[in-house]
Amino acid sequence: MTKLVILGGGVAGLSAWRRARAAGHDVTLVERCPRTGGLTRSIHVGGYTFDYTGHFLHLAATAHPSLLGDGDPDHWKQVTRRAGCLVDGVVVPAPFQYHLGALPEPVRAACIDGVRHLLSGVAPARPERGEDLLSYFVRAFGPGVTAHFLKPYNEKLLATDLTRLSAERLNRFFPAPDPVAVAAGLAGGEGGGGTYNATFWYPQGDGIGRLVDQLAPDAPHAHATVTAVEPDRRVVIADGRELPYTHLISTIPLPDLLTACGGARAALAPRLSASGVAAFQLGVGGPPAPLLRDLHWLYVADPSLSFFRVGCYSNVSAALAPPGCHSLYVEVGVPAEVTSGPPTGRPFAGRPGSQHPFEGAALTDRVLADLARAGLLDPGRVEVLLRHVIAPAYVHFDFAWEQVVPAALADLAACGIHCAGRYGRWDYVGMEDAILGAAAAVDALPG
Ligand SMILES: Cc1cc2nc3c(=O)[nH]c(=O)nc-3n(C[C@H](O)[C@H](O)[C@H](O)COP(=O)(O)OP(=O)(O)OC[C@H]3O[C@@H](n4cnc5c(N)ncnc54)[C@H](O)[C@@H]3O)c2cc1C
Structure with a gap:
């Protein structure tokens, strides 16, 4: 019988576990947290239900979410997205570039100026080989849309300089304007x-x-951190146990796997980078602020406001907050140099004595003050406030990514180590792709 070890118990690891069990493999799942689920978890506090920041299931290849596990179809509802962009105190519908007519002046005039070429029939620009993301934004969407939305929003989300990133690699997220x-x-x-x-x-x-509950509610797991992956097909976990394997499926972040492998592979890890997200969950008395109205989430590009996105869970499902209350998630992009350290889900306490603006109580105070200044919250009505850091959150598709990731994945696969999931493949995918990709990785195992 094939001995399969799966690293990481998020939706990708659980999907692999489920598929492997169905195929009759002898499977061991290793997860460092007491609970499985990874980023796809919910927290119940004081009558509120919060996710691990906003997580909404977009399906492209699956007809209904219940088909992703043993789900009851009646347990899911389909929701029509209501998203906006906050621009100079006004909410315009998202996507920004397709609602320029709704923008307040003088932003509107500046943005329209830069898209005249599109209106006169000039073909939309496509990324060129070696082009950086910022240059592509200016060429494709014009200087106005870039300056007022694409640059400040993505700088906050990705917490990095956009000239480091490959426009070609990111093209599927920023297709040429229609x-x-x-x-x-x-x-x-x-x-x-x-x-x-x-x-x-x-x-x-x-x-x-x-x-997670419908995917693999009963998946038993070794609760331990992976510390080493040895060349003779053994995984060493933090409690000292050794797990021999025929095949390994890894859904833990690729840099962590490379480090655990040691040697030349470990030397590749520092070349990979990602931003983190400091995520705040707020339970608030009373109805949402008028600017949020019935919106599900709001994109915030203004560089003077700390967050890049604010969402209202209870506008998606009223059951997520007690009657008469509402619940928010607020996301702040955190640079890689701050996140390299705390693992996903660790409370975002910061390093003792740190004066860094992204750490400690200073960030919470700033987020609450910014929410009030933007007209999105009355801080006096906050009943529950949770915060944690998600790291890694957004993989940086920089020029090093292209040199390192495809070759590293192929090298590992040749040694029986198959990577799956969003961070396992060091990619940018949602929950559906993570689930389906991990199941496909099991199907593709040799022998
Ligand atoms: C801010 C944000 C918003 C998002 N919103 C959406 C959305 O709206 N819709 C959507 O479809 N997707 C969304 N996603 C993406 C979604 O979270 C991922 O696609 C999905 O959670 C990936 O699952 P995974 O199993 O690959 O990774 P994870 O959920 O990260 O699971 C990896 C698991 O590995 C464990 N682990 C890590 N290192 C070790 C180790 N050394 N040893 C043992 N265990 C380890 C972790 O504890 C974790 O449980 C969002 C992501 C972010 C960051």
Whole structure:
């Protein structure tokens, strides 16, 4: 019988476990947290249900979320996305570039100026080999859209200099602008581009943790951190146990796996970078602020505000907050140099004595003050406040990524180590892809 060891018990690891058990493999799952689920977990506090920051299930290849596990179809509802962008105190519909007509002046005039070429029939720009993301934004979307939204928003989200990033590699997230949608948005209408990810799925009466429950609620796991992956097909875990394997499926972050392998592979790890997210969960008395109205989330590009996104869980599902209250998630991008250290989910306490603006109580105070200044929160009504750091959160598709990641994944696979999941493959994928990709990795195991 094949001896399979799976590293990491997020949705990717659980999906691999489920598939491997069904195929009759002898499986051991290793997860460093007491609970499985990774980023797809929910927390219940004081009558509120919070996710590990906003997690909404967008399906592309699966007809219904219940098919991703043993789910009851009635436990899910399909929701039409309501997202906006906060610009100079005004909420305009998202995506920004397809609603230019709704922008306040003088932002509107500056943005329109830069898209005239699209309206006059010039073909939209496509990324060129070696082009950086910022240069591509200016060429494709114009200087106005870049300066007022794409640059400040993505600098906050990715917490890095956009000239480090490869436009070609990121093209699937920033496709060339659709001239028809730009023109429709200028006229105040909803262009075709406005329908991107137009719907998502969410559990009825519960948080996104329901997905884990239906995927593999009873997956037994060795609760330990992986410390070494030896060349003779043994995994060493923190309690000293050694787990021999025929095949290894790793869903832990690729830099951590490379480090655990040691030698030349470990030397590759520092070349990979990602931003983190400091995530705040707030339970608040009363209805949401008028600016949030019935929105699910709001993109915030203004560089003077600390967060890049604010979402309202209870606008997605009223069951997530007690009657008469609402619940928010607030996300702040954290640079790689701050996040290299605390593992995913560790309370974001910061290093003792740190004066770093992203650490300690200073960030919480700043986030609350910024929410109040932006008109999104009355801090006096906060009933519950949780915060944690997600690290890594957003992989940096920089020029080193192209040199390191594909070759490293191929080298590992040749030695029976198969990587899956968002961080295992050092990629940018959502929950559906993580689940399906990990199951496919099991199907593809030789022998
Ligand atoms: C801010 C943010 C918002 C997101 N929003 C959405 C969304 O709305 N919709 C969507 O579809 N996707 C969203 N995602 C993506 C989604 O979270 C991922 O696609 C999915 O959680 C990936 O699952 P995974 O199992 O690959 O990774 P993870 O959930 O990170 O699981 C990895 C597991 O490995 C464990 N682990 C790590 N290192 C070790 C070690 N050394 N030893 C043992 N165990 C270890 C971890 O504890 C964790 O449980 C979002 C991601 C972020 C960061």
